[in-house]
Structures are given as C-alpha cells and as structure tokens.
Amino acid sequence: MAGKRAFLVLLCSLLLFPCAAQNALQDGGAVRFGNIDINAADSLLFSVSQDMPGAGSCTSLFHARLGAQSARESPRILTCWPERLESLAGGRILQVRNSYGTALYTRSAASLKNSTLKWTQWNAASGTLPVTYGRTSPVSVSPNGSWICYVRKTLSAEGQLVLQNAMNGEQRVLVERVPFSYGDTEVKWSPDSSFLLYEKEGTLFFVNPSLAFGSNAVAEEYRRIGPGSVRNAAWTGSRSLVYISGDIVYCIQEDELYIRGLYSSFIGSGSIVGRLLLPFDSARDSFWCDAEGKQLVVSTAGKFLSLCAINRESYDYVQLRSQFAFSRVNGSVTDCMVFWADGQKPFLWVSYIPYSGGSEAGAVFELSADAPLRLDQRSPLRPQLSPDASRIALVDSDRVSVYRLKDWVQLAELGGERVVSLAWASSGSIYVGGAETVRLWSFSDTISIAPVLFLSSVEEAFWDGGRIIARTASSSQLYVYDTVRGCWNSFEREPAATGRSDKNAGFRVYTTAARNPKYANALFVRHLSDDAFTYPLYAETQQPAGERKRIAFVFDAVDSSEGLARILSVLDEFGVQASFFINGEFIRRYPMETKLIADSGNVCASSFNSNVDLLSREYRIDAEFIRRGLARNEDEFYAATGKEFSLLWHAPFYSADAALIAAGQASGYRYVDAASQYFDKRILQVLGTSNYIDACVSLLYDGMILPFTVGAADGDILYEHFDLFLAALLDSGCEIVGLESLLD
Numbered sequence: 001m002a003g004k005r006a007f008l009v010l011l012c013s014l015l016l017f018p019c020a021a022q023n024a025l026q027d028g029g030a031v032r033f034g035n036i037d038i039n040a041a042d043s044l045l046f047s048v049s050q051d052m053p054g055a056g057s058c059t060s061l062f063h064a065r066l067g068a069q070s071a072r073e074s075p076r077i078l079t080c081w082p083e084r085l086e087s088l089a090g091g092r093i094l095q096v097r098n099s100y101g102t103a104l105y106t107r108s109a110a111s112l113k114n115s116t117l118k119w120t121q122w123n124a125a126s127g128t129l130p131v132t133y134g135r136t137s138p139v140s141v142s143p144n145g146s147w148i149c150y151v152r153k154t155l156s157a158e159g160q161l162v163l164q165n166a167m168n169g170e171q172r173v174l175v176e177r178v179p180f181s182y183g184d185t186e187v188k189w190s191p192d193s194s195f196l197l198y199e200k201e202g203t204l205f206f207v208n209p210s211l212a213f214g215s216n217a218v219a220e221e222y223r224r225i226g227p228g229s230v231r232n233a234a235w236t237g238s239r240s241l242v243y244i245s246g247d248i249v250y251c252i253q254e255d256e257l258y259i260r261g262l263y264s265s266f267i268g269s270g271s272i273v274g275r276l277l278l279p280f281d282s283a284r285d286s287f288w289c290d291a292e293g294k295q296l297v298v299s300t301a302g303k304f305l306s307l308c309a310i311n312r313e314s315y316d317y318v319q320l321r322s323q324f325a326f327s328r329v330n331g332s333v334t335d336c337m338v339f340w341a342d343g344q345k346p347f348l349w350v351s352y353i354p355y356s357g358g359s360e361a362g363a364v365f366e367l368s369a370d371a372p373l374r375l376d377q378r379s380p381l382r383p384q385l386s387p388d389a390s391r392i393a394l395v396d397s398d399r400v401s402v403y404r405l406k407d408w409v410q411l412a413e414l415g416g417e418r419v420v421s422l423a424w425a426s427s428g429s430i431y432v433g434g435a436e437t438v439r440l441w442s443f444s445d446t447i448s449i450a451p452v453l454f455l456s457s458v459e460e461a462f463w464d465g466g467r468i469i470a471r472t473a474s475s476s477q478l479y480v481y482d483t484v485r486g487c488w489n490s491f492e493r494e495p496a497a498t499g500r501s502d503k504n505a506g507f508r509v510y511t512t513a514a515r516n517p518k519y520a521n522a523l524f525v526r527h528l529s530d531d532a533f534t535y536p537l538y539a540e541t542q543q544p545a546g547e548r549k550r551i552a553f554v555f556d557a558v559d560s561s562e563g564l565a566r567i568l569s570v571l572d573e574f575g576v577q578a579s580f581f582i583n584g585e586f587i588r589r590y591p592m593e594t595k596l597i598a599d600s601g602n603v604c605a606s607s608f609n610s611n612v613d614l615l616s617r618e619y620r621i622d623a624e625f626i627r628r629g630l631a632r633n634e635d636e637f638y639a640a641t642g643k644e645f646s647l648l649w650h651a652p653f654y655s656a657d658a659a660l661i662a663a664g665q666a667s668g669y670r671y672v673d674a675a676s677q678y679f680d681k682r683i684l685q686v687l688g689t690s691n692y693i694d695a696c697v698s699l700l701y702d703g704m705i706l707p708f709t710v711g712a713a714d715g716d717i718l719y720e721h722f723d724l725f726l727a728a729l730l731d732s733g734c735e736i737v738g739l740e741s742l743l744d
Contacts (some may be wrong), residue, residue, distance in 0.1 A: 031131050033396075035061070036509050037500035039463040042066045044509060045500075046075075046523060046537075047458060048129060052099065053574040053730065054422060056083065058435070058457040060100070061470060066507050068527050070535055073667040075126045078468065079455045080117060080482055084136050084434025088145040090168045091387075091425035094453075095166075096438070099123070105438075105453060105487075107425075113441070117454050117486040131518040135727070140185040141166070142193035143387070147209045149187045149196060151180050156697070156728040157721050158690035161187070161198060164213055172212055175200045178290035179689070182723055189234045190254065198243075199229040204243070206257055207618050218258065225252070231282045232372040237291030237343055241270075244287065249274040249310060249318070249328065251293055274310040275317045291343025295321075297367060300324065302562075305368050324348060324371050327361065331355050332565035332596055338367070339385060339392060341406040351380035353565055355592045357599040360569055362394070364408070374408045380569075381419070386427040393430055395419045400432055402443065412443035414450055417474055436472035454487045455479060462494040467558060503528075514541040517548065549702040551729060552739040553578035554674050555649050557586040558611050558652070560711025561593040563719025567710065568600050570723045579603050579739040580710075581650055581672070584633045591640040598641035603739060605648035606669065609633040615655045626663035648672050648739070654707070670743065674707035689721050698727045703742050 023536045035047035044064045051057035064075040093438040094105040102121040108114035121129050137728055139150040148166050151159040163173040175198065179186070188197040197207050204225040211217055225233065226245050233243045239254040250270035272294075278300060280287070287298040295661075296308045296318065304325045308318035326333045331352035339347045346367040352361050362377030362469050381395040385405075399415045400422065414432060421433035429442040432450065436457050441450040465560040468481040469491055480491040503510050506528055514522035523543035527533045536542050555567065557580055582604060587594050596602050608614070609629040614621050634645050649669040651660060661671040687695065698704075708722075730737060 010270070012465055013425050030518060030520040031129060033463050033511050034059075035458070035500070036502045036511070036523075037462045038066070038502065038504050038507060038509055039466075041466070042504065042506055043463070044507075044525075045461050045463060045468060046509075047461065050131070052135065053576070053726075056435075057083075059459070061455070061458045061461050061468075063408065063468070064537065066509075066525055066527075068529070069533050071525075071537060074125055075537070077119075077122075077472075080438070081456050081643060082438050083345065083432050084100075084138070084139045084440075085421045085423035085431055086139060086145075086148070087423040087425055088141065091429070092146055093145070093166075094423060094425070094431050094438075097136045099136065107440075110121070112451060113485075113489075115453070115485065115487065127538065128465075129538060131540075133495040134392075135182060136186050136705075138181070138183065140187050140189065142189045142196070142209065144193040146193060147189075147196070149174075149198075150185050151178055153180050154388060155287065155690040156689075156693040156731075157724045160661055161185075163196070163207070163209060165209075165213070166559075171214055174198055174207065181721075182727075186230050188235060188308070190237070190239075190241075191237055192254075193715075194254065195257065197225070197233055202229075204228050204229060204230065204232055222258070222516065225257075227397050228282045231286045232280065234287060234289045236289055236293040238293065240293055242273075242279045242289045242293045242296070243270055244276065247279045249276060249296070249466040257394055271668065272315055274316060274325055276308070276318060277306070277320065288338040288340070290340050290346070294344070295344070297338045297346050297348075298351050302333070305336075305338075305348065322369050322371070324351070324365065325366055326350070328365075328371065331361070332387045332561075332593060334360065334565045334569045337382065339383070339405060341390070344683075345387070345406065347374065347405070347408075349383050351382075353568055353596060353600075355596055360572065364394075375403075379419075381422075384422050384424060386424050391427060393422055393424070395422065402430075402633070411736070412441075412448050414439075414441050414448070416450075417472075420456070442539070452479070452488065452490070462495070462500045467491075469495050478639065500688075510539075515544045516541050517545055521539065545733070547702070548733055548735045549700050549704070550737045550742060551734045552622065552670065552705050552737055552742050553688060554707050554739060555580045555703055556607055556707060557582045557590075557594070557597065557710045558607070559583070559585050559588045561586070562711050564593055564596070564710050566595065566719035567722055568602075570726065571602065572600070573723070574726050574736075576726065576736050577738050579605055579646070579648070580646075581605045581607035581648075582633075582637060583607045583611050583652065584629075584636055585611045586655075586710075587618060587633070587636045587640055592636065594640045598637075598643045603646050603648075604637065604641075604643070605646045605650075605672070606630055606633045606637070607650055608652055609636070611652050613653055613655045614651045615657060621660065623659075623663035623666060626660060627667045630664060630667050630669055648743075650674070672739065672743070674705040679744065689724075693721070693725055693728050697727075697732050700729070700732065700734060705739065705742065 032049045037045040047061050049059040049060050058081045062075045065072040079100040080096050080103050082096055086095040088095055092107050094104045101123045103119045132423050139148050141148055142708045146166055148164045151157040152162050153744045159180045160173045161178045162171050163174050164171045197206050205223050208734050241252045243250045251273045252270035273522050278420055287296050289296050294310050304323055306323050307321045310318055328350050329350055331354040333350050333352045335351040337349045348365045348367050351362045360380040362380050364374040377394055378396045383392050385392055391402050393402050398418050402412045410536045417434040417436045417685045423431045425431055432439045432441050437452045438454050439450040440451055458470045459473040469479050478491040479488040482489055503592045508526040510524055511521040519541045525535055562736050580602055609632045637645055648674045649664055664671055669694040
C-alpha cells in the first residue's frame, strides 16, 4: 500500500513539475565476447555478440592495441551493422546508423576500391560498449539528400524536432517538444526539397531549409499553414500542396506559401478545390494524393480506404471512385502505404498479422473497383520507391525484389542473406544492408552486380601476418580489412595463419565470468612480465549492478480490438510474452481476433463471460454464478480457437472480494490481481504520454504485474506508444517475464 500511495503522490507532483530526461541504462541482450586472436605486435582481435530486443542481433569485430595496465586506446570497431541506412548527396554518400553511432560510406566516382567508411559519431569512444536497449531513432532525409530532420529524444516519448544540414552537420531546433516514435519522423518534404512541413502544438507550419539557418530566416508566425498535423497535408508532384481542414480540401502552390503564411488571417489557407464526404480527423485518418493533386486516397480510422476524384474547378464534394475495406485483408493490419504508378494509378501496401497464424507479412493491392491482389510479401518491411518513383523495392526475408510500379513486372532480384535495411542510391542501384554484408546492388536489363562494400557481422576473424581476415556465417568467402579505407575487400588467397591464438610473448587474453549482468562474460588481459598485471579490457564488465526488477504484462481484451495488431507486433518484435485476459464479450464480437491472440504464443486467460462489475449491488453473485460464467467463457474460447484457457482469471475491472476469488478457486482457477490503480487513464490525459511513462517506470517494483486494456481510449499509450513503454522498462533495468513465473 505504501508503494501505491507514493505513486499517487508522485503523479500529483508531476502536475506541477515536469519530468527530467532519464539517463538510466537500457537493458538489452547480454553481451558475449569471443573470437580472441592476438598477434606478435600486441594487437588484439575480438568479437562482441549481442541480441537487442526490437533491433536485431549481430556479432561485431573489434581491434585493440594492448598496454601493460590498460589498452593503449579505446578498442576500434571494424564492422558496421546496418540497422538504418540513409542515402545522402544524391546517393553518393551512405549514412549507416546503429547503437554504436553513425558512419558515412563515401563512394568514389573513380572506383569502389577508392571509397571510404568513416565513423562520424562514435558512442563507444569512452571505452564502454552500448549495452543499452539502443534501437536507433528514425530520420527523414530530404529527396535531394542534403537535409535531415529527426527527433532528438529527451523523454521516453518526447523530444526536440531538429533540422540538420547533412553536409556540414549544422543544426537548428524547430520545435522544443514533439512526440517521439521509433516508426517515423512526423514531417513531410516537398519533392524538390525546398520545403519541409512540421507540426507544433496542433498547428501545421512550413520551413525552407536553405533559409532556416541564416539571420534572414522568416519568423515562424509567418510560416503557418493552418490547424492540424502533417497528416492533414500532402505534396503533389507539380509544386503544390494539398491541405485538408475539416471536410474542406485546399490547394496551395509552393510559390504562394509565404504569401499565404503572411496573410493567412485575411486570405485563408489556400484555394478551395473540394469537400470530403466525411470530416478528416488528423488523429486517426491519413491521406495520399496523386502527382497532380486531382485524386485522393483517404484512410478513415484505419477501417477503410476511399479513392476520390477532385473536380478542382468548383466547390463540390469529391467523387467516390472505389473503396477498400481493411477487412478484405485476411488478418489484422499493422501498417499501410499508398503508391502512385505514373503519378496517377494507386496501389496499396499493407503489413498484417494473418488470421491463419504465422509471422507478420505484407501484401500489395491495386486500388481499383475489384482491388486485385498484386503480390504477397513474407516480410513486413516497408517497400521503398526509387528516386524517380518508377520502381519499388520489396524485401522478402533474404531476398530483395525490384518491380516496375505501373504493372508490377519484376525487373530484378537479389538474394543471399537476411535483409535488415535498404536505401536507394539511384533509380538503378540500391544499398542493401544485410545481416552479414552491406552491398551496392546495381541492376538493369543486362546486368545485376552486388559487390560487398563492408561487413555487417562476422562469424570468424583472425590475424594473417599483419592482415585482418574474416568470414561471415553463411559463406566460405574470406575478406581482408582495408585499414586505410575502413572497408573490406575479398581475399582470394589461402591465409598463412593456422588458427587463432590467445597469447603471445607479452600477453595472454581470456574470458571469464562478468560481475555485471549485462554481460554474459568478460574479457581479461594478463600482462606476462616481471611486474605482471591483469585487467579487464572493459572495466564496466566488473561493475556489479543492482537486482533486476521482474515485470509481467497483462492485457484485458474486453469490448474492442482496436490496437490489437500493434500490440502483438511489438510483443513479437521485442520477443516478449504477455498474458491476455479475454472477456466473453470480446470473444463473441471478435472471434478471428481471439484466435489471433491464441495463435500468437502469448498466454490466454479468462476475465469472465460478461463485462459487469461483480461487486455491484445490482447483481446477486454466488459461487454457482462464478462457476458457470467461467465455464461458459472457457467453452466459447475453445469454440473460437480450438485451444484451452490457462487456468488464470480476474474479475472485470479487477473488482472482486475474497468470496469471488474463492469461488473461482473452487472451479480450478487461480486469481490474478494486477496493479490496475497505477494506470488511471484520467491521470494519463492530464500528464501526457511521455511524463506518464516516466512516472510509471520510476515506481516499478519487483514482481509487478502491469495491466493494459486492448481497445481505443483517449490519450491511451497502449498501441500508439507501447514500444516506447517497453523501451523505457528495458531502459530502467527491468526484466520482462511471463506472468506465471511471478505467480510461482
């Protein structure tokens, strides 16, 4: 009870004093050292393997120069994991970002053999490893690759919106407080990169990046478009902007933006070109327009899409040409995008969790009267358009396919390894970030070549004289490290080395147990001299950490399935198992979604057959009523899924007394009482998502059961920000476990 009172006191104090940014370490997968090889010059090779929830796993290769009592300098990384790729400077520069920092691959016009890879931001320069949760944030790059916009995280779900010159690194903060997301940076670039749209406190603004850094920058108050967010606007291919406010559709020419901004109070938000059939809700809806701004595809509340034509000559309602219901997809949709072939013909891409079971997948539909399915995709990675918008690249696990957008004819295909990320270099070449290598894939009607630029991850590495040799997991091909360029070249000769060695004349290197639970082992160096000395290569491996708090998630599926796909997708991405307490009302309304939960690998339990307060004076509840309610819910769950409930339950609204709990126990069920008072949505609406997450995380305790509700709620963090909540838990050092392990 003391913890509960403290939580409420803290929440009240947060109403007066905003939270500070957290600096707690994030708890990722345990780091493991391996691949030890030391040469006669006291240079050490070793690998660092780590599995990061939500970010993938890799084995990075490092080089260190050993000294008598410590390394002579911080170990240097030789591989570069392509967690996120961005094409800059018209494809001449590839930006690579991961938990270690940022590296730039600069392609030489003369030859790839003259190209270089250099780290520009190196997070491990202090001699520590990024053992934190560490998933990298998204950035939005201008079409010409000259500008970058991103959110610099300051709280769990909040940060500063920053505009950066991609060439010289100069930065400007556009907005001090905006929502943070691992999905997208909520801005939109004009096709010619002249303007950027962004939101500030419910108002849409524009900025010219070329003028944003000088003393002559136009004040923000004169760059206002109107109420809403970036969802309210879309650029056309003809130097104009389509903007929706309510049900009114406006068109603003690029060269009119400043005039409209200066005199918006007098001349409005642009030229009215049509009216929607339903008002546009920027919190739940989105839209895409064709190259000329004459057609719109509007997504309404994530339920259906409407393809509409705009007259543009009169103030008429748009003409509805076709509709696509997301129920057409045989699964629960998690994401969608619309692409325009030849700037006029729309195609829909969706990612979804199949009702038939299995991993998240993707599909492409043509948005026409009968909406034919164009192709299936086994991977949910978003497709990417070529710079000229004529081609589209899709990932299917270990294969990248390029299609001609207008007719979906496959033009080229590249396989060989699991694909992590992509970035178009030009309309005929793609940087392909794989789990083992990063390649530049060039293709046409006659050629398809994909030379390796550098290694992402290694399986084995060793010294060959003064050369560093490595190979990847799926190939026998050897690579030699180019110390000048920072890249890797194919090595075609037989290496002279007979194997790795953990000692030379002056040192012995070995692994042993680590005191820090973030490390699976520790790397130690023994100096073999008269003044013998032993030291850990990374001192932090021997720093003991406090006891980890074990936390379990429970989700109540009551009367709405909204957000369910998002929740299941995030749980799968992070490798976390949760428990779903399913009410009979949910089963009857959503039998397919109930089966989706049952097939997801998460625990399914009962929250009774009806959604009523069992302690209400309106009802006379006895043990027989509880027994029948639990039995009926169990039967309905089996009928919908073919599976049995786990014998756990809780009453609707967690409203139960000792008699009800005993009645459930007599029926074979164990009662679960979660910390429901910690998640009062009224408090959430007052504090805002980010402060609320930080407040909850600050008062977690060992054995805590965190409850959430599936379904819509104003301001609910559940499906919009659930990945941020998970990240904050890992950040605080929690261990997320299954519910039954806490009950035992």
